[in-house]
Amino acid sequence: MVKAVERQYTGPADLRAMQSLAERIWSPASHCHVGDLAWQRFEHVGREPAWRTRLWEADGQVVAWGWAEAGHLSLLVDPAWPELAGSVLDWASPSEVKVLDGEKHVITALERRGFQVASDAPFHHYMSRSLAEVPSPALPDGFVARPAGSADVDRRVEVHRAAWHPSRVTVESYRNVMAAWPYRGSLDWVVEAPDGRFAAYCLIWLDAVNSVAELEPVGTDPAFRGMGLATAVCLAAMRAASEAGAEQAIVYPVDGYPAVKLYQGLGFTPYARTFTYRRP
Ligand SMILES: CC(C)(COP(=O)(O)OP(=O)(O)OC[C@H]1O[C@@H](n2cnc3c(N)ncnc32)[C@H](O)[C@@H]1OP(=O)(O)O)[C@@H](O)C(=O)NCCC(=O)NCCS
Structure with a gap:
């Protein structure tokens, strides 16, 4: 079994690799489209110092990533690597995470760590x-x-x-x-x-x-x-x-x-x- 290797984000080539994961696993059960990453990363300037971004790779491709800012975490995890949802959560240690209802592997990892649905939070219709x-x-x-x-x-x-x-x-x-x-x-x-x-x-x-x-x-x-x-x-x-x-x-x-x-x-x-x- 190949083990995923984690590392820090180093620049635009890594953003492209993160987009490749979004493209590869896109489905109605995935919250992230390639455009989301481009827009969210570039719509403003000067925010990079507040971001922590980490990638998990296996077989030469990104299989999970986390993008944390203050207490918030955005994460995308290949459903073929469900255990990495926990790795990303443990790295970021967020207070709040937004997921799509179909991202069951991420929800499982959240619930195992005691996270609960915030019923008062605004939500997006996809x-x-x-x-x-x-x-x-x-x-x-x-x-x-x-x-x-x-x-x-x-x-x-x-x-x-x-x-x-x-x-x-x-x-x-x-x-x-x-x-x-x-x-x-x-x-x-x-x-x-x-x-x-x-x-x-x-x-x-x-x-x-x-x-x-x-x-x-x-x-x-x-x-x-x-x-x-x-x-x-x-x-x-x-x-x-x-x-x-x-x-x-x-x-x-x-x-x-x-x-x-x-x-x-x-x-x-x-x-x-x-x-x-x-x-x-
Ligand atoms: C949402 C937004 C793009 C609508 O722009 P707009 O040019 O006024 O929209 P339209 O005139 O084409 O109206 C489209 C429909 O939305 C409805 N609508 C638009 N503004 C509305 C309002 N404030 N309250 C209720 N309905 C509204 C219209 O009645 C129309 O419905 P109808 O076809 O049944 O009459 C505009 O309000 C906006 O820029 N908001 C801030 C940015 C934003 O929220 N963007 C969308 C993010 S996903």
Whole structure:
């Protein structure tokens, strides 16, 4: 039996290896898409010193990783190596861990260590939609949906910051996002208003191995909400993802937020949810 070897994270090549694990074990029972790691690692700058990241490898590939910040731990463990869930938990010693309901090997390791479900914690609905047929977007007169290019980065960042105010996304951090694998400019869509402002956006990350497109993130400037623009830009981006080979789209809105209604209206249905486990 091969033994997994653990080591510290050393840089971007390791992030790519962590994404390879996400790609290799992706299923409706896995919480992590390749796009999650790219977005979460690059959406802000200056956070690296607060992160601890560790990898477990066997047979030349990553079979588990943990990414800890303060008391929180994000972990991904190959279900073929269930015992490593305990190794990652023991290394990070977190107070709180969010898992998907299907990650049974991780849940088992948490429960063995006395963690309990925090029933008051917010949770994410994991929702999916087939991309076999995606309707054409309908836009108000004068509004245009199109992919954002590298020349648009200032306006691209402005619309994100308006939607998520207060936001720590900057032109510098967004350039890092655009440079991250598997970012594709052809899947980063905006709606441009008649006055040239970007009013809404939808960034899609494509896992080309599993043909799964993740919407992360989506937003509309508050000045343009309720006009159907998020609906339109998501449809436009999903059509582009379908043309690029995606068969399924996924998204993870937080329960109780308006975005749940947006995605329901777009034909997404829930297939899983997260649970937060806390150490008593
Ligand atoms: C969620 C968000 C993208 C919606 O943008 P929008 O352009 O106003 O959305 P649309 O006009 O296309 O509306 C889509 C649907 O959501 C509903 N909706 C939008 N905002 C809503 C709100 N505040 N309360 C209730 N329903 C709302 C609309 O009524 C519409 O449903 P309908 O088709 O049944 O009429 C926007 O509020 C936003 O940017 N929020 C902050 C960022 C965010 O949460 N992003 C999503 C993360 S997963």
